[in-house]
Amino acid sequence: SFLQLTHWQSPHFHAYFPALTSYPSILGEMLSCTFNNIGFTWASSPAATELESLVMDWLGKMIGLPDEFFHSTPTSNGGGVIQTTLSETTLVTMFAAKKEAVTRYLETNPGSNPGNAYGKLVAYASDQAHSSVLKGTMIASVMFRLVESNPGDFKMKASTLQALVNADKAAGLIPFYVVASLGSTGVCSFDDLSEIGPICKKEKLWLHVDAAYAGSFLVCPEFRYLINGIENADSFAFNPSKNLLVNFDCTAMWIRDRAYLHRAFDVDPLYLKHANTAGNREFLQHWQVQLSRRFRSLKLWFVIRNYGIEGIQKMLRKQIELAKLFENLVRSESIFEIPAKRHLALIVFRLKGMENEMTEILLRRMNACEKMHCVPTSLQKKFVIRFCVTSHRTTEEDIRKDFALIKSLAHELLVETDHGKRRPRLSFSASPNAETSAKRRSSLSQNEALNWSATMEQEGTKDERKMA
Numbered sequence: 474s475f476l477q478l479t480h481w482q483s484p485h486f487h488a489y490f491p492a493l494t495s496y497p498s499i500l501g502e503m504l505s506c507t508f509n510n511i512g513f514t515w516a517s518s519p520a521a522t523e524l525e526s527l528v529m530d531w532l533g534k535m536i537g538l539p540d541e542f543f544h545s546t547p548t549s550n551g552g553g554v555i556q557t558t559l560s561e562t563t564l565v566t567m568f569a570a571k572k573e574a575v576t577r578y579l580e581t582n583p584g585s586n587p588g589n590a591y592g593k594l595v596a597y598a599s600d601q602a603h604s605s606v607l608k609g610t611m612i613a614s615v616m617f618r619l620v621e622s623n624p625g626d627f628k629m630k631a632s633t634l635q636a637l638v639n640a641d642k643a644a645g646l647i648p649f650y651v652v653a654s655l656g657s658t659g660v661c662s663f664d665d666l667s668e669i670g671p672i673c674k675k676e677k678l679w680l681h682v683d684a685a686y687a688g689s690f691l692v693c694p695e696f697r698y699l700i701n702g703i704e705n706a707d708s709f710a711f712n713p714s715k716n717l718l719v720n721f722d723c724t725a726m727w728i729r730d731r732a733y734l735h736r737a738f739d740v741d742p743l744y745l746k747h748a749n750t751a752g753n754r755e756f757l758q759h760w761q762v763q764l765s766r767r768f769r770s771l772k773l774w775f776v777i778r779n780y781g782i783e784g785i786q787k788m789l790r791k792q793i794e795l796a797k798l799f800e801n802l803v804r805s806e807s808i809f810e811i812p813a814k815r816h817l818a819l820i821v822f823r824l825k826g827m828e829n830e831m832t833e834i835l836l837r838r839m840n841a842c843e844k845m846h847c848v849p850t851s852l853q854k855k856f857v858i859r860f861c862v863t864s865h866r867t868t869e870e871d872i873r874k875d876f877a878l879i880k881s882l883a884h885e886l887l888v889e890t891d892h893g894k895r896r897p898r899l900s901f902s903a904s905p906n907a908e909t910s911a912k913r914r915s916s917l918s919q920n921e922a923l924n925w926s927a928t929m930e931q932e933g934t935k936d937e938r939k940m941a
Contacts, residue, residue, distance in 0.1 A: 484867035485845040485875055490658070490686045490819075491863040494720035497779040501772030502720055512766045525770035528777065529553030532713070532725055535782055536691035539704055542727040553727040554760045555769045559685045560605035562710035562726040565734070565761060567596065567613050567650055570679030570707070572737040574649035577677070591615075595641050596650040599629035599664055601657035603683060616646070624853065627662035627813065629653065635672050650679045653706075655699055656687025659850040659859075661816035663687070663699055670705025682709040688725070689716035690793075690817055693786050707733075716792075717785060718865065719776050723769050726760075734760050792818040792862045795872050799860060802876045808883055812852055818862040821852065824883060829856035831886065834897055838882050845875050 481492045512521030526544045533542050533553055544552040556562050571594060578590045594615040598606045599622050610617040618641070620634045638648045651673050653664040666682065673680040682703065688711020690696045703709065710726040713719040728734060738761070780788075796818040803809045803822050810825040823832040836849055836858050847858050862872070890897050 479846065482864055482866070483846075484864045484871040486863050487860045487875070488846045488848040488863075490861060491715045492721055493714075493716060493718045493863075493865060495718035495776060495779075497775040498718055498720045498772045501775035505768040505771045508768060510768045512768055518768065521766070521768045521770065524774060525555055526552065528770045528774045529555065529725065529727070531777060532773070533727055535777075536688060536711075537694070537697045537700065538709065538727060541729050542709065550731055551727065551729045552731055553725060555773070556710070556724045556726050556761060557722045558605075558724050559603070559683060559710055559712060560608065561761070562708070562724060563605050563609045563652065563681065563683065564612060565726070565738075566679065566681045566708045566710075566728070567609050567615070568762075569728075569733040569737040570650040570681075571613060571615065573679070573733055574647055574677075576736075578647055590647065593645065593647040594650075595646050595648045596652070597634060597637060597648070597678075598652040599627075599654055599657070599662075601627050601629075601659055601662050602652055602654050603658050603685065606652050606683075615650075622662065627657065627660055629664040629669060631665070631668035631672060634669065638672070638676055638678070648676060648678055650681065653680060653682050655682060655684035656817065658686075660813040660821050660852060660857075661686065661819040662813075663816065666700060666702030666705065668702070670702040674705050679707045680705055682706045684709065684711040685724075686712070686715055686819075687817060689713065690789055692717075692782060693789055696817075713773055713776075716789065717773075717776060718780065718788070719773050723773060728760075731760070738762070788865050792865070792867075795862045795867055795869065796820055798869060799862070799872050799876060802873070806880060806883075808887060812855060812857055820860045821850065821857040822860065823855060823857045824887075827892075829854075831890070831897075832856045832858060835879075835883055835886055838886065839879060842878065842882070844878055 480486060482494065510518035510521050512518035512525075515522045529552065530543045530545050540546045541549045542551045542553065543549055556565070571591070574594060575587060575590045579585055579587060582590075591614070595618060596606070596610050596613075596615050597618045597620055600619045601622050602619075607617060618637050620629050620637060622629055634651070641648050651669065653666055653669050655663050655666075657663075666680075670680060672678070682700075684691070684700075687696075687699060688709075691700060691711075700709075706729070708726065708728045710724060712724050714721040714723040777785075796815060800811065800815050800820050803811060803820065808825055809822050811820065811822050813821050824835060833849070833856050836847060839858075840846055847860055850857055850859055886897060889895070
């Protein structure tokens with residue numbers, strides 16, 4: 474039943490990050506599925522290979538990347554490719570960096586056992602980085618260090634990164650890979666590439682930039698300052714499937730030198746050879762773990778051609794204005810606090826001066842109403858609620874309506890508990906379907922019911938599911 478879906482396109486969906494789609498994207502996806510080209514080589518689908526090269530150069534120029542990342546730059550050995558998810562780009566670039574680091578180590582330490590070198594590799598990322606970085610290190614079988622972030626702006630501390638690298642080198646380990654986050658999942662914090670980049674260049678560390686959410690906003694020139702220092706990056710990736718109206722999956726990845734990927738992933742069986750093997754036309758199959766590829770560039774091309782740069786900019790700027798409105802509404806109520814600076818269209822807030830449990834209960838009641846959906850994060854041991862403007866259909870009226878609901882529930886909770894002095898009641902009914910939801914909640918243990926993931930239950934009536 475469609476009623477069991479979480480409606481990611483709803484204007485009242487404020488969880489996670491956007492996952493937008495559009496009619497041009499849907500049409501492009503339909504055609505791609507109709508053609509069903511398996512574009513692993515140029516010969517297997519010339520159009521898929523050529524269009525992907527073209528559209529990735531378009532997109533890279535739209536967000537202000539240096540020329541070294543483009544296929545069309547005569548002096549460049551770089552370029553862009555479409556992957557499935559940011560997790561895949563992290564894994565692919567990590568393996569490429571791993572190959573290069575071990576090759577350098579063996580050149581400077583002739584006669585060494587490659588197996589010993591692989592066991593000494595260390596990767597680094599901020600404590601605000603996405604969990605996919607940790608998962609990537611687990612798959613790649615390398616050590617991982619979390620770099621402490623600044624308590625105010627939650628950027629990676631460059632001095633801490635340098636200290637960790639120095640300590641690991643002194644211990645005989647091999648630092649090789651750093652992930653810089655532009656728009657972290659928790660609070661949308663931004664690591665400073667101009668600080669981290671020189672360290673990576675000096676220490677010969679691969680610098681991968683994860684701009685999963687924020688990358689889309691670089692289409693607007695006023696946000697290009699966020700990638701100051703990008704000239705030191707070896708790879709850059711973001712998700713058009715989040716905010717560029719392109720349906721999942723579609724992740725854009727650029728690399729400064731494709732030779733690194735070829736050395737890590739190049740296999741050349743006879744059955745993949747053909748008359749057009751010479752040159753760079755075979756780049757797709759060597760830029761990923763799997764061999765087969767979908768024709769993803771078609772839907773991205775459709776979206777760019779349909780909306781144009783100005784149309785996309787207008788949509789992104791509207792999201793930010795609506796986020797500013799919500800931020801002002803939260804600040805207007807003394808019962809709330811905003812513990813981190815708003816970045817782009819993401820705001821975090823909590824009940825002011827209250828224990829974590831109170832904000833957690835507020836979030837549970839917000840989601841139990843089945844009128845909106847938010848998720849939490851942990852910020853310096855504080856439980857906070859994330860509110861992200863995710864839908865291009867969201868209006869000012871939607872924002873005011875959602876805030877009115879949050880405000881009402883917060884005041885009810887504070888009155889009920891005498892501002893946290895009394896325990897709140899365990900049950901909460903806020904919808905005609907509350908009995909069904911209550912049965913589900915009662916089947917969970919107390920710890921599960923208070924789990925910080927606080928996912929929304931999807932059992933509302935049709936009226937409650939109605940999208941604006």
